[in-house]
Amino acid sequence: MSAPENDGHAHIEVPEGHNQDEENTGMTNSNGWDGKLRIPKSALLSNPEALSDPEYSDEENVLEGEEIPADQDLLKDEPADTDEIMCIHSRIGSMGALKLERFKSVVRICLRQNRIQEIEGLEALAATLEDVDFYDNLINHMRGLDGLTKVKCLDLSFNKIKHIKNISHMTEMKELFLVANKISKIENLETLTKLTSLELGSNRIREIQNLESLQALEELWLAKNKITDLTGLGGLPKLRLLSIQSNRIIDLSPLKDVPTLEELYMSHNMLDSLAGIESNINLKVLDISHNKISKLEGLGPLKKIEELWASYNLIIDFNDVEKHLKNKEALTTVYFEGNPLQLRAPALYRNKVRLTLPQVSQIDATYVKV
DSSP states (O other): OOOOOOOOOSSSSOSSSTTOTTTOOOOOOOOOGGGGGGGOOOOSSSHHHHHHHHTTOOOOOOOOOOOOOTOOOTTTOTTTOEEEEESSSOOOOOGOOOOOOOGGOOOOEEEOOOOOOOOOOOGGGGTOOOOEEOOOOOOOOOOOOTOTOOOEOOOOOOOOOOOOOOOOTOOOOOOOOSSOOOOOOSSSSSTTTTTEEEEOOOOOOOOOSSTTTTTTEEEEEOOOOOOOOOTTOTOOOTTOOOOOOOOOOOOOOOGGGGGTTTEEESSSSSHHHHHHHOTTOOOOEEESSSOOOOOTTTTTTTTTEEEEEEOSSSSOOOOHHHHHHOTTTOOEEEEOTSSHHHSOOOHHHHHHHHHHHHHOSSTTTTEEOO
16 A cells, blocks of 8 residues: 545546545545545545535535526436436536436436535435435435435535434445535434444544444544544444544544454544554554654554554654564555654665665655665
8 A cells, every 4th residue: 555645626527436546545645634535636626615614614605607407407318227327517406307206227326516405306216226426515414315225325425414314214324425514423323234334534523422333334434523532432343444534632542442453544633652552453554644653662562564654753763663663574664754763864764764674665655676
C-alpha cells in the first residue's frame, strides 16, 4: 500500500458501486480525510460548499446550472426491463418526473450530484432494488425508503441529514455511507446485523455508541468528527479496520476491546504516547501521523505490522526506532518525515533508516533500491 492521495472531491460518474478506483487502495491522507471515498483528484463536487464549510446548509450556494424542464423525461430511452438507472449531475430537483414506477427490474439506482431534497418513488422498485446512491444532493431527512427491504448498499453522503432513522427495515444492508452530513449521534442501527461497513466520516459525532448489535461489522469510518474517547468499540468481534483521523483522541487503551483490528488510522489526533496499543497484536497497518508521539514504546508485541505511518510527530531517536521495529520482519513501509530525526539531518536521514531497518522496502514516498 503506497502513500494515498485524495483531495476530497467527488467522483462524477462511476460504473460499479463503491469500488470505483481499484488502483487507489489508500485509506487515509495527510489531511485526515476518509479515503474510503476512493475518488480521483480530477473529479469535481456538484455542491462543493458541503465539503469546504462544515456548517454548509445554504441552498443558494449550490452551483447553478441549466434547469431541466419539469416535463422532460430523462429516462425515456431506458428499456422497461433495465436493471440500472443512472442520472448523474443531471440537475434533477424532483424525483416525480422520473416516473420510476414503469421499471420493474432495477437493481441499482444512482442519482449522484443532483438537487434532490426528498426521496420519492422508490417503493415501485422495492421488489428488486439493492443499491441506492444519492451522494451529493440536498436531502435533509432519511425518508422515502419505506419498503426497501432488499437494499444492500445505501449512500446518502454529502447531504444535509441530521439523524439516522427510517432504515431499521433494511436488514439485508451490508454497506451504509453517510459521509459529510450533520449527524451528531450514532443511532437506530440495531437491526442492521449484516452490516459490514459503516461510514460516518465528516459529521458532528462526539461519542462512539450503539454499535453492539453490529456483529458483522468489519470497517468503521469516523474521520473528521469530534470524538474524544475510543470506548464503545467492544462487542464488535469482526472489526478489522478503524478510521478515526482528525478527532480528539488522547488514549489508546480502550482498543484492547477490539483485538481483531488489522488497520488503524489515527492521524491528526492528540496522542503523545502509544501506550495501550499493546493488545492489538493483529495490526498490519498503523497510521499515527500528525500527533505528538516521541517514543514508539507499545509497538513491541505488534509482530505482524507491515506499514507504519508516523510522519510529523516528535520522534528524535534512531535507537528507539531500532529497539521497537528492527525485529518486525513483516515491516515493509515506514513514514518518518517531519520528525526531528529527519529534520535534524535530512541528507543522512534515509540512509540511517535503511541501516536501522534493513527489512524495509519503502521509506516515506520513496522505494528503497535493493
